[in-house]
Amino acid sequence: MSFRSLGLVSPILKTLEKQELHVPTPIQEKSIPIILEGKDVIGLAQTGTGKTAAFILPLLSKMYGTQQTGKFRKVKMLVLSPTRELAQQIGEVIKPFASATNIKTCTIVGGVPIFKQFKDLRKGSDIIIGTPGRVEDHISQKSIDLSNAKYTVLDEADQMLDIGFLPAVRRILSITPKTRQTLLFSATMPQEIKRLVEKFMVSPVEVTVSAVAKPVEKINQKIIMLNNSQKIDALKEIVQSRAGARLLIFTKTKHGAEKVVKSLSKDGFSVASIHGNKSQNQRQKSLINFKNGNCPLLVATDIAARGIDVPGVEAVINYDLPEVPESYVHRIGRTARAGMTGDAISFCSELEIKKLRAIEKLINTRIKTKNYPTIGSIKIRETENKDTAKKIDDRRRRGGNPGRRKFKRKR
CATH class of the missing domain: 3.40.50.300 (P-loop containing nucleotide triphosphate hydrolases)
Structure with missing residues (x-):
């Protein structure tokens, strides 16, 4: 199966071709069509299996063609990540695809002066990628408005649990529209994550591509x-x-x-x-x-x-x-x-x-x-x-x- 058969929009496909990516990984092959249908998804897969592209590609395809003009844009998609490094890596992966679809992104994490992020956020962003702590800081400062968010992604959810971010995640999700599409990706599925799913996701489709917590064979x-x-x-x-x-x-x-x-x-x-x-x-x-x-x-x-x-x-x-x-x-x-x-x-x-x-x-x-x-x-x-x-x-x-x-x- 190729990316062309998954229903992604033309600018995304062209960018994949430039990067010489033609065949989706198992998590991408299984998740992308379901996400494009607008369903909530729980993706259980090992790290290094292409989870980031599994949610980026279909969500950008869905956003493509909607009104993206104007300098000050409302946040339509929020991606929460447990660590600064992972948030920034997601931001780097999104860049070429966002550019191809005329979508603006902003990555906000702790460890950098918050006033610089105020300046970036004032310009308006379609997508915000960030850590729960810093996202909450901006919500309290009213520099982020999630009232128009259509898509939320929780990446490495079990690590957010380990770090202690789950209460912040709950608070953030509770102020987003109930009609949003929610995607959750995790390597394991502890009980606390299951409770989060029950409260904030609607009839999610579970996608598993390999045994949980099994090392790569090579x-x-x-x-x-x-x-x-x-x-x-x-x-x-x-x-x-x-x-x-x-x-x-x-x-x-x-x-x-x-x-x-x-x-x-x-x-x-x-x-x-x-x-x-x-x-x-x-x-x-x-x-x-x-x-x-x-x-x-x-x-x-x-x-x-x-x-x-x-x-x-x-x-x-x-x-x-x-x-x-x-x-x-x-x-x-x-x-x-x-x-x-x-x-x-x-x-x-x-x-x-x-x-x-x-x-x-x-x-x-x-x-x-x-x-x-x-x-x-x-x-x-x-x-x-x-x-x-x-x-x-x-x-x-x-x-x-x-x-x-x-x-x-x-x-």
Whole structure:
């Protein structure tokens, strides 16, 4: 099936041809005709499957031909995203298609001065893409009027739940017209999202293109068993063995990310970081340098785990295993994009074995393990590392809970 058979308008098709995009992904093929019919849609798909275009293309097709003249335009479409980076990426994807259909867009996120956004919004926009917090700021300042919004899109809804944005999302949706068409895209469907659907969507059609929370098949996954104190040395060996390769490294905390950056920088590696303590300009600069290859190493917290489409990431390294098993899938989904292959290397200490078991249970896969050090030409040392790894793997098989001691009750 080609895009031409989906019912999209001519300017959209011409723009797709310029970008040499001819065949829709499964989520696009299934969603676009339903959206064009005006129905509410719940799209359940992995990250990297083309969800953004799945809602952009049909909604712009529907908006094309409606009155788009005049300098000051009313907001007709609102796209809510959990993170600044994802909102800006959506804005970039929309640009060429909006230009082809004479539609004006505006991206509003936190981390940048709000007065600059006032100026952009006063010019009028057909489409607003933003994070819930900043959109609410503008609503309270009366710089955004959603009374004429015909379409609302909630992208990565489950991550908005994780971050705590759901109350803001509810408040925003409650002031939009009840006749709007609502689209929700998510990798998982927790109970809170189901309740949101029941309240704000009308007879939604559910579109699922693959098993929820299943990693991309072309990702080669491996676990390296080691002690916490050995993680930084293991990371440096991986980076050295893949000199010049684009590597994305995930840590559990912002403080941990900066510690890794400091240690790698000290050894002469070109590395940047992206997390909540960075300003929007800093985060954008880090992403741009990572994308263009000026800085091949990027250390991130889970803020960057979803929706950031950086081509050519050779490997994702989980320096710390995530607290939530689903986050593992979203993290490693940054590699093996668009049909490519990639590696996911995860460090696991004795204290993280419970998280590893939860991940393996979620993806229904036993991930192959190696003992540290096994990277490059370094052989396994007959030291505590091997004993530690063996002890971890024994507990992994037994299902025991590391870190807990059993005491006999005194009688």
